[in-house]
Amino acid sequence: MPGCRVDHLVTSGTFRLDGGSWEVDNNVWIIGDDTEAVVIDAAHDADAIAEAVGGRTLRAIVCTHGHNDHVDAAPALAERTGAPVLLHPDDEPLWRMTHPDRHPDGQLADGQVLTVAGTDLTVLHTPGHAPGAVCLHAPELGTVFTGDTLFQGGPGATGRSYSDFPTIVESIRNRLLTLPDDTIARPGHGDSTTIGEESPGVPDWLARGH
Structure with a gap:
């Protein structure tokens, strides 16, 4: 049986926060094999994501954070597949801006391990962009x-x-840049990179500030 793989889908929609709106393209990541999968960030288009999952059993819909462009399709995808929606509790205020009448099905916690297709995904709590932002580390997939x-x-x-x-700089320095340099970083928007490519930029980030 083929091993665990990463499938990639790009969906488009609107990000809304603080009274503003921006058109965005989001990366949706699907991790699994031919029988089961996990979706990271059900963005914008539940139908397209469900089609990409296909006949596989969807084990979980993981939200890296609660901004609407990362969670707007999560309830619809959950309804179609029966998969639970998982979110770090610190991001529930953001979640409620999009889904006031529907709670996540479960919580994510730092150090928690989700397993799909024999591959572990370890939750890293990385606040800064949002209070409950998380990353998912899959060392077996690099x-x-x-x-x-x-x-x-x-x-x-x-x-x-x-x-x-x-806070985000501290999260990146302490939780992400400690990973092996050849670890591929697959973000919520745009192209992938590696930890080694991003490490030299830390002094510039600190100097720039926000």
């Missing part, structure tokens, strides 16, 4: 799913409500 915490070229945005620049 990858970490970074949500909006770390992008190619630097940290996620911290100029809006519930975000903090010193």
Whole structure:
């Protein structure tokens, strides 16, 4: 049987926060084999995500954080598949902005391990972009799913409500840059990068501030 793999889907929609709105493209990551899978960030289009999952059993819908563009399709995908929606409790205030009448099905916690297709995904709590932001580290796949915490070229945005620049830099330094340099970082938007490519930028981030 083929081993665990990472499938990638890009969906498009609107990010809304603090009275503003922006058109965005989101990365949806699907980790699994031919029989089961986990979705990271059910963004914008439940139908497209369900089609990409196909006939596999969806074990969980993991939210890297509670911004609407990362969770807007989660309830619909959960309804279609029966999979639980998982979110760090610190991001429930953001979740409720999008889904006031529907709670997540379960909580994510730092150090928690989710297993799919024989592969472990370890939850790393990485606040800063959002209070309950998490990354998912899959050492067997040589990858970490970074949500909006770390992008190619630097940290996620911290100029809006519930975000903090010193906190995100601390999260990246202590939780992500400690991973092997060749670890592929797969973010919530844009191209993938590696931990080694981003490490030299830390002094520039600190000097720039927000």
